Amino acid sequence: MSNYYEQYNSNAHRANHTLADEATTALEMARKNIANFFGTNPDQLIYTSGATEAINLVAFSWARQNLSKDDIVVLTEMEHHADIVPWQQLSKEIGIEVRYVPIDTETFSLDMDAFSVAVSGASLVCVVHTSNVLGVRNPIEEIIQLSHSSGAKVLLDCAQGAPHEKISFDVMDADFVAISAHKMAGPTGIGCLLVKKSIMEKMAPFMTGGSMIRTVTTEGSTFQEGHAMFETGTPRIAEAIGWGAAVEWLDKFEMTDIHSHVQELASWTAGEMRKIPGIRIYGNPEDREGSGAVSFLHDSIQSLDLALFLDEGGFAVRTGHHCAQPLMDALNVPSTNRISFWIYNTMDEAKMFIEYLNYVVERFS
Amino acid sequence: MTSENDWPDSLIPIIEEFKDCFDSMDRYELLFDYAKKHPTPLPPSKWTESNQIVGCQSRAHVECNLDEDGNFIMKGGADAQIVQGLMAITAIAVNGLSPTRVSQLSPEYANVMGIQSSLTPSRANGFLNMFKRIQEEAIKLS
Numbered sequence: 001m002s003n004y005y006e007q008y009n010s011n012a013h014r015a016n017h018t019l020a021d022e023a024t025t026a027l028e029m030a031r032k033n034i035a036n037f038f039g040t041n042p043d044q045l046i047y048t049s050g051a052t053e054a055i056n057l058v059a060f061s062w063a064r065q066n067l068s069k070d071d072i073v074v075l076t077e078m079e080h081h082a083d084i085v086p087w088q089q090l091s092k093e094i095g096i097e098v099r100y101v102p103i104d105t106e107t108f109s110l111d112m113d114a115f116s117v118a119v120s121g122a123s124l125v126c127v128v129h130t131s132n133v134l135g136v137r138n139p140i141e142e143i144i145q146l147s148h149s150s151g152a153k154v155l156l157d158c159a160q161g162a163p164h165e166k167i168s169f170d171v172m173d174a175d176f177v178a179i180s181a182h183k184m185a186g187p188t189g190i191g192c193l194l195v196k197k198s199i200m201e202k203m204a205p206f207m208t209g210g211s212m213i214r215t216v217t218t219e220g221s222t223f224q225e226g227h228a229m230f231e232t233g234t235p236r237i238a239e240a241i242g243w244g245a246a247v248e249w250l251d252k253f254e255m256t257d258i259h260s261h262v263q264e265l266a267s268w269t270a271g272e273m274r275k276i277p278g279i280r281i282y283g284n285p286e287d288r289e290g291s292g293a294v295s296f297l298h299d300s301i302q303s304l305d306l307a308l309f310l311d312e313g314g315f316a317v318r319t320g321h322h323c324a325q326p327l328m329d330a331l332n333v334p335s336t337n338r339i340s341f342w343i344y345n346t347m348d349e350a351k352m353f354i355e356y357l358n359y360v361v362e363r364f365s
Numbered sequence: 366m367t368s369e370n371d372w373p374d375s376l377i378p379i380i381e382e383f384k385d386c387f388d389s390m391d392r393y394e395l396l397f398d399y400a401k402k403h404p405t406p407l408p409p410s411k412w413t414e415s416n417q418i419v420g421c422q423s424r425a426h427v428e429c430n431l432d433e434d435g436n437f438i439m440k441g442g443a444d445a446q447i448v449q450g451l452m453a454i455t456a457i458a459v460n461g462l463s464p465t466r467v468s469q470l471s472p473e474y475a476n477v478m479g480i481q482s483s484l485t486p487s488r489a490n491g492f493l494n495m496f497k498r499i500q501e502e503a504i505k506l507s
Contacts, residue, residue: 304423
């Protein structure tokens with residue numbers, strides 16, 4: 001990103017000068033590398049600002065063209081608000097039915113029996129690959145198979161899944177996949193929607209102007225085809241280049257090794273936390289398929305108080321409803337604290353966290 | 366607005382107590398103690414949308430009125446003990462004052478006590494929102 005700003009800072013897909021050419025080449029090279037990382041070709045990758053915009057893009061560009069009043073969209077109680085609100089809005093606008101698959105609050109897993117019922121007659125199934133709250137990895141293979149058998153398209157929110165598992169878009173056979181770069185060593189403000197080319201052809205522009213324009217006359221306009229139709233205005237050139245560098249770096253590792261490291265830290269930490277009086281963990285961090293997230297509460301120290309104490313010890317802990325209020329309602333809690341491990345964390349840090357958490361609980365409970 | 370020399374008498378020993386704290390964890394512990402000493406708590410059963418303070422990360426509610434002598438009374442409740450402690454100290458400071466005096470108070474005491482600087486920006490904003498709400502109520506009751 002620094003190199004772009006210092007050496008060839010210019011807009012892409014516009015001018016003919018050398019700097020613009022270099023910027024365009026770098027932007028498209030990044031697309032190729034990122035698409036390759038996700039097991040697909042660059043024609044099926046639309047740059048977005050992140051997973052939220054990617055899901056909204058499906059709602060605005062595909063759903064508004066292809067769904068109507070009698071259609072059914074299936075969500076789950078585990079979804080992030082970004083994968084709930086666009087469908088609620090669409091329901092208000094055109095009257096689609098929105099169904100929610102519940103979770104089993106004992107096992108913290110999706111009720112797949114309820115899913116099998118909900119998917120019947122559905123046109124679209126939107127499911128989070130890995131819960132940002134619980135760290136639970138959903139049975140997406142089964143979900144995709146059941147959905148397609150019922151004739152429903154599948155949108156996967158892989159914002160949390162992509163940092164923990166190799167996402168192979170062409171193999172997994174989902175119709176749409178939403179990803180954010182900043183959760184996988186990339187910059188903020190960029191992500192993508194992976195979408196099957198045959199489905200992209202049935203999408204209409206969401207926003208207009210800038211790069212997506214082919215011609216404009218006083219009588220009307222024509223648009224670019226493919227991913228270019230959905231990338232309006234000045235592209236996120238520096239961010240795309242940064243994300244491209246991030247996946248290049250990540251490609252030096254096996255995702256299974258990254259996941260094993262993260263899972264070892266989360267599993268050990270959760271095990272130690274369960275020994276601390278008053279701590280309750282939401283999710284199954286010891287599960288081999290779980291992400292590095294460990295959500296928890298203490299029975300007498302309020303979550304925001306606990307977060308401030310942990311911050312004093314240098315531990316950055318997320319607190320609140322995690323943009324998943326329906327899940328909080330299902331769990332019957334207003335919020336949780338959440339620690340998250342990834343590639344850069346160490347066992348020494350996990351041990352320091354446990355030591356400090358013990359100190360805080362002893363002092364304030 | 367009040368200067369440091371014009372704090373209500375009830376607030377001065379509390380300010381001194383906080384100044385004597387060794388570090389921010391000590392200050393938090395003291396706030397926890399004050400949370401239990403709220404002179405006019407507002408129980409959760411009285412928490413409504415209309416008395417909720419906007420901009421506070423935790424749930425916080427305030428109700429203000431006058432006692433039979435026309436003095437200001439602030440009732441408050443929060444789910445986070447740190448916020449409840451801040452409310453308790455504020456109630457100790459303002460209860461029994463005239464509403465006009467309350468409307469002229471400065472929230473600077475939180476800084477002087479070393480509390481505001483150890484709160485997250487959003488929590489500090491929450492405190493300021495609470496204080497602003499109390500002063501708006503005091504102006505209405507003046």
